[in-house]
Amino acid sequence: MxxxxxxxxxxxxxxxxxxxxxxxxxxxxxxxxxxxxxxxxxxxxxxxxxxxxxxxxxxxxxxxxxxxxxxVEPRCPHFGICSGCVLQHLVSHRQIEAKQRTLTDNLQRIGHVTPEALLPALTADAWAYRRKGRFSVRYVEKKGGVLVGFRETDPRFVAQLHECHTVVPAVSVLIVPLTELIGAMQAKREIAQVEFIQGDGPVALVFRNLVTLCAEDLQRLADFGVAHDAQIFLQPGGVYSVFPIREDYPALGFDLAEYGIRFEFKPLDFIQVNASLNAAMIARAITLLEPTATDVVLDLFCGLGNFTLPLAKSAGEVVGVEGDHGLVARAQENARRNGIANAEFFAADLTQDISAQLWKTQRFTKLLLDPPRAGAIEVLKQMNLEGIRRIVYVSCHPASLARDAAYLVQERGYRLVQAGAMDMFPQTAHVEAIAVFEAV
Known part of the structure; x- marks a missing residue:
């Protein structure tokens, strides 16, 4: 207590x-x-x-x-108050060394497994990288009005931000204007949060409005979007209630130039936060998986097809499975738009019983997993892994990776041949990792 x-x-x-x-x-x-x-x-x-x-x-x-x-001297004047970062005072190369230790500590302490080789840590942009996130909004009269920012280290409070050095520049410059905009709205007490996302084009902003907005507030939002080249969306209810305040917005998207692929997405879709690290991570995953024209690869928790579509460029066939039906629909459309015919997508909740899923009966030679923080233990226990010679596991939580690694090594007959940290979230303690398993 x-x-x-x-x-x-x-x-x-x-x-x-x-x-x-x-x-x-x-x-x-x-x-x-x-x-x-x-x-x-x-x-x-x-x-x-x-x-x-x-x-x-x-x-x-x-x-x-x-x-x-x-x-080192933290770049951000809000460091120590805002909870968005906790490591700005530590030089960057020591941050990733600490994350590498966190990974190996978790594998040994929780999973009782040790990789045969440690992969070099993967790093990319350390600043101005965060292209997706959520600002909390709160009206606090004692603090002068509206606060827009991440939570403070005490999560009961919202940090009053004026700048942020980890978000992409197009978002950082909007923090003060957003504060002023919401402060001028009649519904300033009923805007709960603003989510942001940026691909290769304009920033999209999703305002969570707890009440129907009046005509004056809608016009303020429209004017703000024009003045700052931002796409404005409202979210009056759940995730499927999101709609644009204008119908002529171009599609949001980003390119993976190395693979000649363009991904399009919706404003609340999951995309990897750090664009440059994402490109490096995809390249590493493909190198480690070693797909060939004779391979049938299963990509679990595939999202928009972030790994699936690049894998399809070198594998014989790739099957992507994802629990979010909207993401599956957009993955299918991304495959069609990019002329990729050897990638197929299915919607399935991978935390539940998958015995009736048709894709499960297919024979696969290699497996890629990119699960959420809870890991992949439920689906792994239900999978027939016979014939799957290599598994590449991309993790956003080293403790769940360690638990799943123990299961694969101790109960399913795999070796943990390589593992390494990836710095998807520099300046934070968040540890992304990648691990390779081979059948004994």
Missing amino acids: ARSGPKAKREFELDIDNLSHEGRGVGRLDGKTVFVAGALVGERVKVQQTTRNRHFDEARTQEVLKASADR
Whole structure:
């Protein structure tokens, strides 16, 4: 049980000897572990305790008494308040080293498996990379009106942002204008969030409106879109309620030039956040999977076909399966638009019983998985893996990867031959990874 209060606010000095998987410094006081926000390995810091727990305490850095050689000045003035980033004070190459350690620690501690070889960490743009995300919106009269930004480190509050160095520039420059726009709207108390997404063209903004907007507010939004070359969408209900305020917007999309493929998507669709890392990740996945004209590849959790369509350029046949019917429809359309005839897509909830799925009866030679944070254990347990010689697993959560790796190695007869971290979210503690399994 966490406790706060006067005793939880005490200050003391601490030596930091490790970095947690969440990007906090780790020290010990009187034998008890203390997690310290804003502290780095090798530092001595003055901290203020924030919470007390039975087995560990939490604190934040008040002053760095002895700095690490790896400490750098954070770029963003909101660092330490906004929860969007937690590692801006750590030089970039040390960030990815820490993520590589997080991956191997999880594989060993949770999965009791060790890769035969560690892949070099994959990196790309470290700043101005985030092309998809969600700003929270809150009207707080005591803070001067509308706040637009990510959550603060205390998630009860919204950070009052003026800039962001991790989002794409076309979004960063809109933060202040968005704040002013919503502050001028009659419905300023009923705009809950603004989602943003950008492909190769204009930014799309989805306003979550909790009430029907009046004509004046609609005109404000329309004028804002024209002034800032942004596509404006409203979301009065669930994800399927989204609609554009104009009917003549061009399709959103991005190119994968190396493969001659163009993907089109809707404003709430899932696309990989970091465009340059995504391109490098696709190339690595294909290199590791080694598809040939004789291979029939299964791509589970395929989304828009991010891996499926590039794989189809070298595999004999590729089958993509995804739980979101809208994404499946757009994957099919992307295949048709790009003239790819050897990719087929199916809609199926891969967390549920798939015994009646026709695609499941097909014989595959290779498998690619890119599951959400929960991992792929439900579908793996139902799969006939006979004949699948190689599996490439793209993970956004090392703990679920470790659990699934243990299952593949210990119960399904695979070797974990390679694994490595990928920096999809620089400046954060988020760990993306890729692993390769081969049949024994």
